Amino acid sequence: MLRIGKLPIALFAGFIIIFPWVAGKVPAIGNYTDIMVFVGIYCLITIGLGLLMGYAGQISVGQAAFYGIGAYVSAILTTRYGLNPWFCMFIAVLVTGTIAFLVGTPSLKLKGHYLAMATLAFGIIVFIIFNEEIQWTGGPDGMADIPGLSIFGFELDSIEKYFYLVWGFVFVILIFTINVIQSDAGRALRAIHTSEAAANSMGVNVSKFKVLVFVYSAILASLAGSLYAHYLNFINPSTFDLFFSIKLLIMIALGGMYNIWGAIIGAGIITFLSYEWLHYFEEFEVIVYGAILLVVTIFLPNGLVGLPGMLKELFVRQKSNE
Amino acid sequence: METITLTGQIFQYLVTGITVGSVYAMVAVGFNIIYNVTEIINFAQGEFVMLGGLIMVFLHVAVGLPLILAFPATVALVTLVGVLLDRLAINPIRRPTVLSLIIATIAASILIKGTAMFIWGKDPFDLPAFSGRDPIIVLGAVIQPQYFWVIGFLVLIVIVLTFFFERTIIGKAMSACADNPDAASLVGIDVKRMVLLSFALSAAIGAVAGITMTPIALMEYDRGAMLAIKGFGAAVLGGLGSFPGAVIGGLILGVIESLGAGLISSGYKDAFALIVLLFVLFFKPSGIFGNIEISKIKRF
Numbered sequence: 334m335l336r337i338g339k340l341p342i343a344l345f346a347g348f349i350i351i352f353p354w355v356a357g358k359v360p361a362i363g364n365y366t367d368i369m370v371f372v373g374i375y376c377l378i379t380i381g382l383g384l385l386m387g388y389a390g391q392i393s394v395g396q397a398a399f400y401g402i403g404a405y406v407s408a409i410l411t412t413r414y415g416l417n418p419w420f421c422m423f424i425a426v427l428v429t430g431t432i433a434f435l436v437g438t439p440s441l442k443l444k445g446h447y448l449a450m451a452t453l454a455f456g457i458i459v460f461i462i463f464n465e466e467i468q469w470t471g472g473p474d475g476m477a478d479i480p481g482l483s484i485f486g487f488e489l490d491s492i493e494k495y496f497y498l499v500w501g502f503v504f505v506i507l508i509f510t511i512n513v514i515q516s517d518a519g520r521a522l523r524a525i526h527t528s529e530a531a532a533n534s535m536g537v538n539v540s541k542f543k544v545l546v547f548v549y550s551a552i553l554a555s556l557a558g559s560l561y562a563h564y565l566n567f568i569n570p571s572t573f574d575l576f577f578s579i580k581l582l583i584m585i586a587l588g589g590m591y592n593i594w595g596a597i598i599g600a601g602i603i604t605f606l607s608y609e610w611l612h613y614f615e616e617f618e619v620i621v622y623g624a625i626l627l628v629v630t631i632f633l634p635n636g637l638v639g640l641p642g643m644l645k646e647l648f649v650r651q652k653s654n655e
Numbered sequence: 656m657e658t659i660t661l662t663g664q665i666f667q668y669l670v671t672g673i674t675v676g677s678v679y680a681m682v683a684v685g686f687n688i689i690y691n692v693t694e695i696i697n698f699a700q701g702e703f704v705m706l707g708g709l710i711m712v713f714l715h716v717a718v719g720l721p722l723i724l725a726f727p728a729t730v731a732l733v734t735l736v737g738v739l740l741d742r743l744a745i746n747p748i749r750r751p752t753v754l755s756l757i758i759a760t761i762a763a764s765i766l767i768k769g770t771a772m773f774i775w776g777k778d779p780f781d782l783p784a785f786s787g788r789d790p791i792i793v794l795g796a797v798i799q800p801q802y803f804w805v806i807g808f809l810v811l812i813v814i815v816l817t818f819f820f821e822r823t824i825i826g827k828a829m830s831a832c833a834d835n836p837d838a839a840s841l842v843g844i845d846v847k848r849m850v851l852l853s854f855a856l857s858a859a860i861g862a863v864a865g866i867t868m869t870p871i872a873l874m875e876y877d878r879g880a881m882l883a884i885k886g887f888g889a890a891v892l893g894g895l896g897s898f899p900g901a902v903i904g905g906l907i908l909g910v911i912e913s914l915g916a917g918l919i920s921s922g923y924k925d926a927f928a929l930i931v932l933l934f935v936l937f938f939k940p941s942g943i944f945g946n947i948e949i950s951k952i953k954r955f
Contacts, residue, residue, distance in 0.1 A: 392754055394761070439937035445753030446696040450887055451936050454929040457884065465922040575880060579761060586758055617773055623766030630759045631747045 341594070342508065349500045353493045364609075367492050370564060372604045373499035377557040379584045379596035380503075380510055381550030387590035388514065389546045390526035391441065392449045395456030396581050399551040401463060401573030402429045403558025408476045408568055409469060418482050422559040426552050433551030434544065441543040456578050463570035475569025482563045495564055502560065506553060511593060522546065576619070580607070583626045589636025598637055663795030668917045669910060674802040674871065676909020677809040678704075679928075681864035682886025683893065683901035684812060685857040691833040691896050692853035695756050699740060699764035701883030702771075703858045706733050707865025708874030709771060712780040722785060730862045736767070737858025741851050764879060771876040779873040782866075805867045812860055813902060829853060833896075881925060885912075888932035894942030903943060 356365045378400060385391050406425035410416045440451035463470050470476065482489045482498065489495050513519055524532035525539050533539050562568050580603060588599025603622075611618040629636060635643065682700055689697045710732050715725040744763045748755055784801040791798045820826040831839040832849045840846045864882075865874065889908045893900025908928050915927035935942060 386754060390752075390754065392757055436933075443936065443940050446757055447936055447940060449698075449757050450696070450884065450891075451933060454884055454888070454932045454936075457881070458926050458929050458933075461923060461926045465920075576765075579765060582758060582761065590754075617769060619765055620769035620773065623762050623764075623769055626762035627744055627759060627766065630755055630762060631744075634748075634750070634755060 342504075342511075345597075346504060349504075353496055357493075366496055368605060368608045370492065370496050370499050371608065372601050373496070373503045374557045374561050374564070375581070375584065375600040375604055376503050376597050377506055377560070378550075378554045378581055379588070379600045380506055380593060381553035382581055383585050383588075383590055383593060383596035384510060384514070384522075385546050385550045386585055387592070387595070388519065388522040388526060389543050390445075391543055391547065392445065392582075393452040393547070393550065394449050394575075394578050394582065395452030395454075395459070396550070396554050397573045397575065397577040398452075398456040398459035399429050399433060399554035400558040400561070400577070401459060401570070402432065403555030404562040404568050404573070405463065405470055405476075405558075406555075407559040407562045408479045411480050412476060412478055418480060418559075418563055422556065425555050425559050429555035430548050430552050433548045437544045437547035437551075438540075441547060442540055453575070453578075456575055460570060460574055463573060470570070473570060475567060477567045479562050479566045479568065481566065499560055499564075502556065506556075507593070507597075514593065518542070580622065583622055583629075585636075586626055586629050587636055589633075589638030591635055592638040595636045595638040602637075660795060664917070665914070666794050667796035668913045670796050670798055670802065672910035672913030673906055674805050674909070675913060676889075676906040677805045678864050678868045678882070678905075679885050679889040679908050680809055680902045680905025681812060681860055682882055683889035683905050684816065684898060685860045685864075686887055686890045687896050687898060687901050688816075688857045688860070689853045690890075692829050693745075693832075693850050695745065695760070696887070697740075697854075697857065698757060698760040698883060699767060699879070700857065700861060700886060701879035701881065702764050702767040703733055703737065703861025703879075704865040704868070704882045705771060705874060705876065705879040706736060706767065707862030708782070708869035708878075709775050709780060709865075709876070710862075711866045711869060712782050712874065713775075715782065716780075726866060729866055730859050733862035733865075734855045734859045737854040737856075737861075738851060740858070741854040745850070745854070746847070764883070768876055768879055775876055777876065779875040780869070781873055782869040784870040785867075788870075799871060801867070801870045805871070808863050808867050809902065809905075812863065813898060816898060825852070884932070885928045888928050888935070891932060891940070891942055892935050894944035897942070897944040900942055900944035 352369060353366045356362050356369075378396060382393060382396055385393060403422075403425045406428050407418065407421045410421040410424060411418050436451065436455050437448075440448045443451075464473055466472075482495075484498075489498055514522075521532065521537045521542055524535065524537055525542060529539050558573075561572075584599035584603045585596060586599070587602060588597065589595030606621075607618065611621060614621060633639065633643070682704060685700050685703065686697065689695055689700075707729055711725060711729040714720045714728055715722060718725075720728065740760075740763050744759045745751075745756065748759060784799065785804050786800045788799065788801075791800070818826075820830055828839070828844045829849045829852065831842070831844055832846050836846050839849075868874075885908060886905070889905035890896075890901050891904070892908060893902070893904030908931060911931055912924060912927045916924035919927075
């Protein structure tokens with residue numbers, strides 16, 4: 334489980350490359366390319382959050398805030414000052430990273446639930462700021478006319494083009510993160526999750542690593558926010574509320590937090606549920622999400638990715654009982 | 656028209672702050688009970704308050720039960736929800752970790768919230784005040800009779816809990832679980848039952864908070880999260896696990912919020928308490944009455 338081979342990544346890349354072409358041919362799933370853009374954007378966040386939860390054993394219930402800060406910094410700088418969107422995206426990453434460092438350093442010194450509560454409080458404060466600082470953010474009405482993105486003068490003006498841009502980002506981040514996991518830093522992170530005291534005595538600088546992962550997860554959320562803003566050309570605060578932070582937790586828990594593929598599978602399933610399959614439930618979908626989260630926490634502690642392993646263990650135990 | 660002096664205004668903010676703070680204190684006490692016995696932070700604590708208010712509205716206003724019956728019936732129903740929370744969400748987790756317990760209570764909180772939206776819809780509900788709405792004017796400040804009920808119930812809860820934890824055998828058994836669950840089970844205390852009891856007790860107190868605050872502040876399905884985090888702020892400010900700390904923390908938080916909303920910005924009303932929470936977490940996580948040594952031996 335710890336070693337991630339090149340084959341799954343290559344297969345997944347193949348699947349992504351042909352996806353828009355297949356979706357274009359089959360009318361029933363014609364809008365799936367659009368939904369997959371959002372899956373890609375959410376994957377950027379869940380890869381970081383999964384690293385934080387599964388590998389560093391910490392929890393953030395305020396990830397929507399970093400996502401929102403990325404989106405708003407991009408939106409404000411491009412619409413008010415006419416700056417280059419890529420430059421704004423970079424500035425957004427710097428701003429978000431700094432804020433995450435300032436919030437993370439003190440809270441990560443404390444025990445598990447303190448970071449959860451600190452990030453929860455932080456997320457709500459940021460949400461209130463998005464709503465209240467009307468001269469900057471447009472308040473509850475949000476901001477419109479955010480420009481699209483272009484690469485070397487080549488406008489990314491269709492869903493398919495944006496799809497490849499977003500998933501390009503996802504693959505770069507995915508490969509980078511896998512390399513981190515399989516390096517000494519990854520081993521240090523897993524050691525922290527198993528036992529902080531033991532990791533500490535083996536010479537791992539525990540608090541430094543935890544803050545680093547927290548900042549990394551925030552930066553990825555910021556990138557996702559910028560990509561979201563430039564894709565929809567419109568943002569408003571309700572996208573970045575507490576429930577979105579919880580939805581991200583559901584993605585990680587459902588997919589499985591101890592495996593990077595879990596973050597991607599979870600993001601895929603929950604995004605399709607909320608954009609397509611749960612329309613019938615309308616706003617009562619929250620009950621479905623609560624039920625999913627509870628059932629997964631109790632019965633599938635390793636998420637869907639851990640399901641084969643669990644079944645195998647169950648099978649072996651059955652055999653040895655006979 | 657009579658002009659309101661600044662002193663009168665500040666006195667008004669203090670009075671409302673203490674009332675709101677009493678509600679936060681009750682939520683904080685609920686956090687502490689569960690934390691002391693189980694070391695779990697129950698993120699669904701605010702949902703108990705919300706349910707208390709809405710079930711009371713249903714029984715008292717819709718069904719028409721008299722106050723004296725509807726009150727205990729509401730507390731009993733919410734207590735049942737607390738028992739179910741432990742039995743269905745906490746107890747079944749086989750290898751509990753901080754992460755899984757936090758996620759389980761978050762899951763429970765959105766389930767309860769979603770169910771409440773299903774039952775009551777999105778509109779806020781009002782509840783008649785216990786002893787009318789004729790305000791008393793003191794020093795130019797308007798004091799609703801309901802304020803006394805809120806503060807009075809906080810005082811009552813603190814007295815009863817102090818007696819319970821210090822004088823009764825069950826209360827002492829619960830405290831023993833907090834100190835050392837393994838040792839407690841060695842001397843014959845049923846730790847699982849004590850955990851269940853802590854959830855029941857905590858839910859009951861949440862219900863009282865919800866019932867008493869609804870005539871002042873109305874109640875709707877999505878109030879839980881904000882009440883929970885402010886109650887947690889009160890608990891941390893006073894020192895997680897300390898009952899006098901919860902009361903002082905709640906009152907301070909309520910007054911800061913009321914003064915901040917009145918004098919600085921009403922749009923940021925909800926942010927003040929959260930900023931205080933962040934400051935306490937960053938600079939003095941043990942709180943006013945908290946003991947660093949005790950917090951170090953806690954598992955989570």
